Amino acid sequence: MTNRTLSLDVDPVWESIDRVRRENEVFLRTHQIPQPSIEALSMVTCELMENAVKYGFFEGDVKTIQSRCSVESDSVVLEVRSPVKPGDDAAMARLDHMIQWIRGYQDPFQAYLMRLREVSSQAMGTSESGLGLVRIAYEGQSVLDFFVDSGSVLNISALHAVEGAR
Amino acid sequence: MSISEVPKAPLRGEVIHEGRRHPFEVLGARRSALEVRFTNGTLPVDRMEVEGAEVTLIADPIAIGRCRVEGHRGVGDVAMAHIIPTETPLRCDDLYKRRLVVRLDQGFDQTALLQRRKAEIRPEFRAYTADLVYDLAIYRQLFDEIDASLANEKPETAALVRDSVRAKQGRAFLRFFDERLAQLETMVAGFTRAEHERHGFYFRRNVWGNILTSAFLARTNIRPRGYAGDSMMMQQLYDNSYQGDSLFGQLMHKHPIETAAAQAVRNRRKLLVDLIEAAYRDRPDPSRALRILSVACGPAWEVRDLFTRAEDAARFSCTLLDQDEEALGEAEHHIHLVGTRLEAPVQAKYLRDSVRTMLMSKDIVAQFGKHDFIYSMGLFDYLTAPVARSVLTRLYELLEPGGRMVIGNFHVENPTRTYMEYWMDWVLLYRHEDDFQALGRELPGATFEIYREETRSQMFLDVRKPRG
Numbered sequence: 287m288t289n290r291t292l293s294l295d296v297d298p299v300w301e302s303i304d305r306v307r308r309e310n311e312v313f314l315r316t317h318q319i320p321q322p323s324i325e326a327l328s329m330v331t332c333e334l335m336e337n338a339v340k341y342g343f344f345e346g347d348v349k350t351i352q353s354r355c356s357v358e359s360d361s362v363v364l365e366v367r368s369p370v371k372p373g374d375d376a377a378m379a380r381l382d383h384m385i386q387w388i389r390g391y392q393d394p395f396q397a398y399l400m401r402l403r404e405v406s407s408q409a410m411g412t413s414e415s416g417l418g419l420v421r422i423a424y425e426g427q428s429v430l431d432f433f434v435d436s437g438s439v440l441n442i443s444a445l446h447a448v449e450g451a452r
Numbered sequence: 453m454s455i456s457e458v459p460k461a462p463l464r465g466e467v468i469h470e471g472r473r474h475p476f477e478v479l480g481a482r483r484s485a486l487e488v489r490f491t492n493g494t495l496p497v498d499r500m501e502v503e504g505a506e507v508t509l510i511a512d513p514i515a516i517g518r519c520r521v522e523g524h525r526g527v528g529d530v531a532m533a534h535i536i537p538t539e540t541p542l543r544c545d546d547l548y549k550r551r552l553v554v555r556l557d558q559g560f561d562q563t564a565l566l567q568r569r570k571a572e573i574r575p576e577f578r579a580y581t582a583d584l585v586y587d588l589a590i591y592r593q594l595f596d597e598i599d600a601s602l603a604n605e606k607p608e609t610a611a612l613v614r615d616s617v618r619a620k621q622g623r624a625f626l627r628f629f630d631e632r633l634a635q636l637e638t639m640v641a642g643f644t645r646a647e648h649e650r651h652g653f654y655f656r657r658n659v660w661g662n663i664l665t666s667a668f669l670a671r672t673n674i675r676p677r678g679y680a681g682d683s684m685m686m687q688q689l690y691d692n693s694y695q696g697d698s699l700f701g702q703l704m705h706k707h708p709i710e711t712a713a714a715q716a717v718r719n720r721r722k723l724l725v726d727l728i729e730a731a732y733r734d735r736p737d738p739s740r741a742l743r744i745l746s747v748a749c750g751p752a753w754e755v756r757d758l759f760t761r762a763e764d765a766a767r768f769s770c771t772l773l774d775q776d777e778e779a780l781g782e783a784e785h786h787i788h789l790v791g792t793r794l795e796a797p798v799q800a801k802y803l804r805d806s807v808r809t810m811l812m813s814k815d816i817v818a819q820f821g822k823h824d825f826i827y828s829m830g831l832f833d834y835l836t837a838p839v840a841r842s843v844l845t846r847l848y849e850l851l852e853p854g855g856r857m858v859i860g861n862f863h864v865e866n867p868t869r870t871y872m873e874y875w876m877d878w879v880l881l882y883r884h885e886d887d888f889q890a891l892g893r894e895l896p897g898a899t900f901e902i903y904r905e906e907t908r909s910q911m912f913l914d915v916r917k918p919r920g
């Protein structure tokens with residue numbers, strides 16, 4: 287049986303985003319994941335990786351980003367791990383609220399509409415809009431979740447149901 | 453939605469009147485008005501429109517157009533006023549709290565997008581929804597007529613009549629609702645996830661007026677605290693009574709809290725008391741109180757149930773953890789009342805934290821203590837497997853040798869699932885026995901048992917840690 291998990295350890299640089307996306311794509315294709323799901327998961331990979339590169343805190347012990355792509359019986363789980371600045375509880379609390387808010391809707395389209403209203407009217411680049419996370423739910427058809435481990439590493443995951451499974 | 457707190461730096465702006473600029477500082481906001489203080493000590497105008505105003509969020513000022521200025525009467529400070537944007541009404545509370553400029557009418561830009569969505573709805577589903585809306589309107593009008601006829605009646609008489617109507621016609625209506633739900637379940641049974649989402653959205657838009665008549669359905673849909681299952685919803689579930697001003701609203705409230713899933717929530721509350729009593733009898737160290745930890749405790753009704761005699765106060769020591777300050781406050785208030793009633797204070801600790809970030813702690817035992825009985829109800833249905841696994845692992849570290857941990861999760865066979873998703877906009881992560889037990893695969897030495905309560909919608913993972 288082929289290995290059902292692809293783990294990658296990459297440097298926190300922009301080029302890594304595309305590399306992880308490409309390797310995940312190849313891996314998903316070998317597992318016969320349908321094309322629309324591969325496309326959705328590529329978008330999710332890019333979003334999660336971009337956040338990790340942009341907001342990760344690489345000045346501590348952990349210097350890399352870890353990505354995992356696991357094919358399960360009725361779903362694919364993407365995980366991206368990157369260190370966060372110790373003590374940045376407010377940012378994690380915001381992420382928690384945001385994810386619960388998005389997941390509160392049966393149809394992520396609704397969260398997308400609400401977010402779009404704010405972003406289009408914002409007229410400035412203030413607080414993180416959270417639109418990227420909403421796109422993971424809406425366009426990426428994935429359920430987001432996260433935890434921070436005892437080494438202050440943020441593990442953010444996206445669960446994508448493969449068509450046919452509810 | 454509470455995404456970010458009020459930023460520290462004050463929000464400032466200027467009103468422009470007859471070519472002159474009058475600086476102000478924003479002190480607070482209602483939905484459509486800013487509460488301000490003019491920093492030069494006087495109002496530029498009172499109860500009048502001004503030609504323009506600007507607010508400075510971070511860098512450049514942003515014009516918010518014509519506004520009305522209304523002085524605060526009756527307050528000592530004469531420079532206090534409300535500013536109401538009239539040219540382009542804004543969500544002033546978001547402007548103040550979240551530093552976002554959101555037009556009140558922003559949603560109208562999306563009408564075309566919303567209308568296009570209905571093209572993706574199956575014709576038979578549209579027909580079902582239209583018929584349902586029509587039939588609900590018939591019932592609603594009939595019940596409203598009875599309400600109207602009782603408007604001038606003596607309250608006791610009206611209450612008697614309402615009881616009788618609820619018992620006969622009300623029950624018949626609830627059966628009608630059951631039948632329509634069964635049809636919905638059959639119709640959507642083969643849908644893909646994306647189809648469920650689209651059809652659910654379309655469905656709720658159509659029955660929105662009915663949803664709003666029901667205190668419970670309105671709350672599950674609007675989620676004022678940003679998440680489903682808050683302490684108010686739990687209270688409604690536990691109360692299981694007719695709530696609301698109109699007969700129709702009362703019935704629309706009662707129906708969803710008579711479901712199997714709602715009964716399962718009530719069942720697990722009783723089950724917990726039994727489990728905790730059993731843990732007390734088997735406690736590893738009889739010389740001290742049984743230490744209990746509830747994770748995502750909510751209003752913790754089962755803890756209140758635990759204390760019925762003064763002696764109970766010495767038998768248990770509780771630690772309650774939840775992300776929601778309001779829920780914790782409620783739990784604390786009621787547990788305190790129990791202690792007062794029994795004249796024996798209950799030993800309880802209240803911790804506000806999210807399980808997603810509590811794992812960050814290096815010394816989790818120092819922070820949360822060791823416990824003999826740990827339980828979590830209504831939480832794991834929101835955690836994906838990677839998160840659920842690590843939460844379970846860390847909780848297991850907090851378990852004393854010989855301790856027991858019980859985790860609840862709705863089962864994939866939850867018969868209320870379609871009702872919850874379509875009517876309540878309440879989505880859970882459902883699990884099978886196998887996925888549930890797999891979460892604990894790596895717990896050292898643990899033994900497991902999995903069972904369900906009477907309705908079979910709620911499943912429990914019962915984990916035991918070996919004695920020393």
Ligand SMILES: C[S@@+](CC[C@H](N)C(=O)[O-])C[C@H]1O[C@@H](n2cnc3c(N)ncnc32)[C@H](O)[C@@H]1O
Pocket residue numbers: 680681682683686747748749750751752753773774775776779805806807808828829830831834
């Ligand atoms: C459905 S209620 C259940 C409450 C209680 N256990 C009961 O059975 O009555 C869910 C509770 O989980 C809490 N909760 C949700 N996500 C949480 C998280 N990540 N960390 C801590 N609490 C959480 C909510 O604040 C809410 O009070």
